[in-house]
Amino acid sequence: MPHRTFFWFILPTALAMILFIGLPIVSSFFQSLHIENEQVLMEVENCDPFGCTTNVRVDVEATEKIEAENPLGRFNGFGTYTDRNHLAFDEIEEAWDNTSSIGEFKDIVLNLPFYKALLFTLTFCFAVTPPVIVLGFIVALSVNTLAKSLKGLIVFGTILPMIVTPLIGSLVLFWMIDSQGIIGASIQILFDDPNLSLKASSNLTWITLIIYGIWHNTPFAFVVFYAALQTVPQDPLEAAYIDGATRFERVRFIVIPHLYPVATFIMLICLMDNFRVFEPIIGFSAEGVAQSLSWMIYQDLRNENKMLFGSAGATSMLTILGIAFLLTPVLIRTWKEFKTER
Amino acid sequence: MNQTINKYSKQIIIVNSIFILFWLTISIFPFIWTLWGSFKVKADFFSRADWTYALSGFNTLIETGATTTFKAYLESWTEGEFGRATMNTMIVTVSVVSISLFLGTLGAYALSRSTFKYTFYILIIALIFRAMPHITLVSGYLFPFFQLNIWGILPTTIIVLVAINQPFTLWLLYSFFKTVPKELDESALIDGCSYFQAFRYIIMPVMWPGVVTAGLFSMMLAYNDFTVTALLLNQHNYTMVPKINAYLGTVEYGGNYMWAVSSVVSATAPLFMIIWFFQRQLISGLTAGAVKG
Incomplete structure (x- = not known):
């Protein structure tokens, strides 16, 4: 395809991506270099029958003037x-x-907002991914043995947690796990402890969030494994069967090695997606004990008095840096695939 | 031969069935419970005293005179303006799907047919863009959008969602167009078609399976989005998901939990129905990048 034709075909989509993905990243970076304008203070003398006092007040007019001249703030x-x-x-x-x-040092550092959020984000990523891969594989194996007529229905049921948006998914679970929901209340009765609840300790909240993460991500692993299972070559399986391998041995030595690349793919995607964890924190109202990097940005932008563009920008840049780390292996993999295709 | 390998012993079948049932309970039950609870009053669905109230509708009977009630639905759709949110979601979803398919098919077709090296770099950049957390992009949008005075309205959100959606659409359609034989459009080019004519008359009639898959994913992104819509739209223009969040916590709606519960059902039901019909396309799209390796 000649360059000129290619250019016209790709132009609309490239323009959309540059304007609304490329530029915002640059804009975010610029914002991160600026900070909110300081308020202009002035001294006001208040005199009443009992004498005069001087107060320091915000000079609204002057502040607004600076704001209008320099909406982004000062460098x-x-x-x-x-x-x-x-x-x-x-x-x-x-x-x-x-x-x-x-x-002691660790305690202090992990109580600083950024490191606290980073700790949660990483814990979430690395606690969710391995169970997702294992569980996804088991569910895929198990669905694969079912009769064909049942498969469609069961696959549909299995993928539901993935289809709903994380906010709705976490709300649906939260309403059950909450101290007034069906599971939460039953657990209280079971342990005979009326104060036992999700919010009782930060550990419990973290565990709940991680369980939610597994619930939400397993369907994806399942679908990918399930599709990959259809591509397992039949000949080695037959050969192993003739040689007397048990079912377990056949899975362990033929199916699992065949699925390794797929498992790596799932792991990388899972890590990357979970690094942005944010909506479940809102759904579970867990802001108090679990903050993630994305949540920090959201909070800055939701600030009631004034949006903290600088702070949000800086956190964004640091988040992107983290994503870049996780993305490198994916890029290398794609690069290699491309080279072999040519 | 295949028959003997795939024959399962009784124990395996039993263990397997139990496991599947257990798994289905975990994945489906929360939704069924929410659907059931949406027809009760708050004192039943969030019952501290006795969870069986949620089953029997004890308080619902006292408060409304029947064991099931549509109160939450009626109120959220009227007072809560959920109808408006539904309308907004429909506008956003339909626009995002059509615009992003239009841009995506053109771009992906060109990428799949060009033999120059820059296609590779474009695809890699798209992959990097796809990995960007949406919230970091939103933090870049807000300031310029405020300055340009285009914050809070639907068209801005639609364009932003289209752009965010492009990388994935491009990759999906790129790998789809790769499976469409080159000879098809090459013969058209030899017969004197321009590239655009070849695309219009030869490729368009055969591209629908790929387009349906890509469209499904665009739809899910637009329909489900919370990050972009919650921060880029004003309260009045909220789509369904941010609206549900608003029911929970804001002063305006006074934390009206049952509205949120019923709205979750209203928002999820159509999505599940669509997925029920397009399940195959969804799965083929998810596995497109994975199973080759």
Whole structure:
């Protein structure tokens, strides 16, 4: 296809992607270099019959003027990145100097907002992915043995948790697990502890979120494994059967090795998707004990007084950095595939 | 031969059936429970005293005079303006699907037919774009959109969702067009068609299976989106998902839980029906990138 024709064909989609994916990333970066304007303060003298007092007040007019001249705020360089709410270099240095043991140091660092969120995000990613792969594989194996007439219906039932948006999925589970829902209330009766609830401890909340993550992601692993199972070559299976291999041995030594590349694919996609975890935190109202990086950005943008563009931008950039780490293996894989195709 | 290999012993069949039933319960029951509970009042669905109230509708009987009630549905659709949200979702979904398929088919066709090296780089960039968390993009949109005064309205959101959706659509349709034999449109080119004519008269009639799959995924993205719609639309223009979130926590709706429960049912039911019909396409799309390797 000549360059010119190619250009016209690709133009609309390229334009959409550059304008609304490429540029926002750049814009996010610029925002992260700026910080909100300071409010202009002025001293006001209040005199009443008992004497005069001076108060410091916000000069609304002057503040608005600065705001209008400089809507993005003032230039701050990489200041936002290193402040207390992000990488917090000063606080970490101080903690390092003032603490005597690693445990103490760890406690202080993990209580800083950014590291707290990072810890949750990573824990979520790495706790959800392995069970998803194992469970997805087992469900796929098991559905694969069913009679054909049943398969369609059961596949449909299995993929439901994946189809609904994470917010709705987590709400549906939350309404059951909540202390007033069917599961939560039953657990309270079972353990005879009226105070036992999801919100009782941060550990319980984290576990609930992780269970939700497994519930939501397993269908995807299932679907991919299920499709891959149809491509397992029959000849080695027959040969193994003739040689007397048991069913388990056939799965272990023929089916599983055949599915390795698929499992890696699922793992990478799962890690990448879960790195953005955000909606379940809202669905489970778990903001108090579990914050993720994406949630931090959302919170900055939802700030009631003023949207913190600088802070949101900085967190966004750091999140993208994290995604880049996870994305590298996927890119390498795609690169290789492309090279072999040509 | 195949018969003997695939014959299962009784034990396996039993264990397997139990496992499948167990799994189906986990994946389906929450939805059934929500559907059931949406016809009760709050005191039953969120009953601290006795969870069997949710089954028997004890408080529902006291409050409304019957064991099932459509109160939550009626109120959320009238007072809660859920109808408006449904309308907005429909506008957004239909527009996003049609625009992104239009852009996607053109782009993907060109990518699959060009032999130059830059196609590869375009696809890699698309892959990187696809991995970007939506919330980081939204944080880049807000400031310019406020400045340009295009925040809060549906067209902005539609364009943004189309763009966010493009990378995946491109990849999906690219791998689909690769399976359409090149000879088809090449012969048309030899007969004197332009590339666009070849696309219009030769490719378009055969591309529908791929387009349906891509359309299904675009639909799910637009229909399900929360991040973009919640932050880029004003309250008045909310689509269904942010609206449900608004029922839960904002001052305006006073945390009206049963509205949210009934709206979840209203929002999920059509989606499930569509997926029921297009299940095969959904699965083929999900596995497109994975099973080759």
